[in-house]
Amino acid sequence: MGHTPGMATVPARSADAAAAPRGVRGRPARYSREELLGLIVAVFNERGYEAASMADLAAATGLTKSSFYHHFTSKEEILQMAVDRALDALSAALDESTALPGTAADRLADAIRRTTEILIDELPFVTVLLRVRGNTAVERQTLERRRRIDARLAGLVEEAARAQEIRGDIDPRMVSRLLFGMVNSVHEWYRPGNRTGSRRAIVDATVSIALNGLRPR
Amino acid sequence: MGHTPGMATVPARSADAAAAPRGVRGRPARYSREELLGLIVAVFNERGYEAASMADLAAATGLTKSSFYHHFTSKEEILQMAVDRALDALSAALDESTALPGTAADRLADAIRRTTEILIDELPFVTVLLRVRGNTAVERQTLERRRRIDARLAGLVEEAARAQEIRGDIDPRMVSRLLFGMVNSVHEWYRPGNRTGSRRAIVDATVSIALNGLRPR
DNA sequence: GTCTATATGTTGATAGAC
DNA sequence: GTCTATCAACATATAGAC
Numbered sequence: 001m002g003h004t005p006g007m008a009t010v011p012a013r014s015a016d017a018a019a020a021p022r023g024v025r026g027r028p029a030r031y032s033r034e035e036l037l038g039l040i041v042a043v044f045n046e047r048g049y050e051a052a053s054m055a056d057l058a059a060a061t062g063l064t065k066s067s068f069y070h071h072f073t074s075k076e077e078i079l080q081m082a083v084d085r086a087l088d089a090l091s092a093a094l095d096e097s098t099a100l101p102g103t104a105a106d107r108l109a110d111a112i113r114r115t116t117e118i119l120i121d122e123l124p125f126v127t128v129l130l131r132v133r134g135n136t137a138v139e140r141q142t143l144e145r146r147r148r149i150d151a152r153l154a155g156l157v158e159e160a161a162r163a164q165e166i167r168g169d170i171d172p173r174m175v176s177r178l179l180f181g182m183v184n185s186v187h188e189w190y191r192p193g194n195r196t197g198s199r200r201a202i203v204d205a206t207v208s209i210a211l212n213g214l215r216p217r
Numbered sequence: 218m219g220h221t222p223g224m225a226t227v228p229a230r231s232a233d234a235a236a237a238p239r240g241v242r243g244r245p246a247r248y249s250r251e252e253l254l255g256l257i258v259a260v261f262n263e264r265g266y267e268a269a270s271m272a273d274l275a276a277a278t279g280l281t282k283s284s285f286y287h288h289f290t291s292k293e294e295i296l297q298m299a300v301d302r303a304l305d306a307l308s309a310a311l312d313e314s315t316a317l318p319g320t321a322a323d324r325l326a327d328a329i330r331r332t333t334e335i336l337i338d339e340l341p342f343v344t345v346l347l348r349v350r351g352n353t354a355v356e357r358q359t360l361e362r363r364r365r366i367d368a369r370l371a372g373l374v375e376e377a378a379r380a381q382e383i384r385g386d387i388d389p390r391m392v393s394r395l396l397f398g399m400v401n402s403v404h405e406w407y408r409p410g411n412r413t414g415s416r417r418a419i420v421d422a423t424v425s426i427a428l429n430g431l432r433p434r
Numbered sequence: 435g436t437c438t439a440t441a442t443g444t445t446g447a448t449a450g451a452c
Numbered sequence: 453g454t455c456t457a458t459c460a461a462c463a464t465a466t467a468g469a470c
Contacts, residue, residue, distance in 0.1 A: 001307055001332060001370055001397050004363040048350050050267035054464060067436045069465070090218055105431075115218060133265050146221040153218055166431040170422050174414050177406055178399050178426055180218050185398020197391050205387050209395055213430030214322075214383040271446055284454050286447070 004188075033071055033081070036061050041082050041124045049079060049131065076138045079128070083142045086129040089118045090149055097156070105165035108156045109207055112183060115153075116206045119186050120199050127187045153180055179210050221405075250288055250298070253278050258299050258341045266296060266348065293355045296345070300359045303346040306335045307366055315369070322382035325373045326424055329400060332370075333423045336403050337416050344404045370397055396427050 043052050043060045054075060058068035072078050093114035100107050119126050132142045154176035160166045161175075183206050189196060197205070260269050260277045271292060275285035289295050310331035317324050336343050349359045371393040377383045378392075400423050407413060414422070 001363065001366045001401065004360050004367050047352060048265075048267055050265055051350075051352055053462080055462090063435095064437060065464090066438080066466080070435060073465095075464075108431075133268075135264060135268055143221050146218065149218045150221050160431075164433060167429070167433050169434055170425070171414060171418075174419070174422055175426065175431070178402065178422060179431075181402020181405065182395050182399035184218065185395065185402060188398065189394050197388060201388075202391070205391050205395060208387070209392065209430060211430045212384070212432060213426060213428045214325075214377075214392070214396075215429065215432075216381060216384050217386055270444080272444090280453095281455060282446090283448080283456080287453060290447095292446070 031061070031071075036071055037078070037081055037085075038124070040078055041128055044079075044082070045124055045127050049128065076136060079132075079142075080138050082125050082128045083132060083138075083145075086118075086122055086125040087142070087145050087149070089122050090115065090126075093118050094149060094152055098152070103165055104156065104160035104163045108160045108166070109211065111153060111156055112179065112210050113203055113207050115180065116183050116186060116203045117199070119183065120190060120202065123187060123190060123192070130184055130187055150176070150180070182206065182210065248278070248288075253288055254295070254298055254302075255341070257295055258345055261296075261299065262341055262344050266345065293353060296349075296359075297355050299342050299345045300349060300355075300362075303335075303339055303342040304359070304362050304366070306339050307332065307343075310335050311366060311369055314373070320382050321373065321377035321380045325377045325383070326428065328370060328373055329396065329427050330420055330424050332397065333400050333403060333420045334416070336400065337407060337419065340404060340407060340409070347401055347404055367393070367397070399423065399427065 039060045040057050043056055046052075047056060054068065055065055057075075057078070058065045061068060063071075094111060097107050097111035097114055100110055129142065129146070132139050132146075134140050134143050154173050157166070157176040157179070158172040161168045161172045166175075186202060186206070190202065196202075256277045257274050260273050263269075264273060271285065272282055274292075274295070275282045278285060280288075311328060314324050314328035314331055317327055346359065346363070349356050349363075351357050351360050371390050374383070374393040374396070375389040378385045378389045383392075403419060403423070407419065413419075
């Protein structure tokens, strides 16, 4: 066991969505898809993607269901936007780690660090990503993109093991799974406002525990 | 990122449920709730609890929806049975670790070992447990039981830190979350028949990486 | 761009015959 | 203990007025 996931709190706007800023002629103000997406993703993470109805999502934005459909054509399209944002960020971070000079172990440590940072900075979107199962076409395509990232991470581990910069007694793929399983688990308990540890403390902790384990300093 | 979850394969019986062993007078054979539960939980894990309809569950057992309702009164009752099985196993394992003589670090290592073993041995049930969100009363009660277990595990870490048997430079609660986040992540990729590593290899790996990290031996 | 109203299907759960 | 038939509630999505 680890930390028990609590329920994320939906941002303030949804509670008083009816009191949202209004444009001319009493009409609700217009929002970009990006702005709406943030409100929607909060509902996904609170209720679960499957359990969140389009009515729930519309209510969170302060729109009626129909107006909501004017901005998004389907629930799956919204999922696509959310996971793409997370996947793009993770891919970009991995690109940077891979391009780093120095030892293979340095690149691996950097990947652990950057991945943890993305997890924290893009928490709601990464959370949606990590919960995708594979029931629909969009979900399966999402899993495929994730697998490619996982394979690249496993490659970094293997490279470091081959250079004997890290231990070589455990299958690199298993090492990679366990390490990034630890990193990903941060999404289950990290909440921005909390005193569960600052961003800096969490990032340092994942890197240091990955490298040194529980050994006394 | 870590390992991308694949879709669990529903056991053979569900595919040819119509060809299941039959009792007298052409009627399907009777199954105990325990037997049925195994078939059901496989569907929960493939489709997700929310997405799995009672029709899906009934089909997996080879029963009609109505006959199915003769065995289980509601979907939530089934969830309760599944998570209880996982929680009971985890609690019992933790009891044993806590009762162990020796150092606090020994007890912690034992808890990591035993928790990993339960994860593997009770994989389908633990998987259901780890995905519970908190939308209904049963789910919230489940999260509460999980929290109690998490708190006990964090207690083991703190005890070892206070005895200076493990590093003391990171908040024990964060250490506990990361460690058991790593352990729990096994459920995302371990599949019984696979060559992703034997039970023994996985258990040794979680314990050893927790204790030593990536350091070369 | 928003709204009310509604089409169309699926959901969890039940009634009652055999 | 199984079945067929059915329910009310709710799902995603659309039509058309303003």
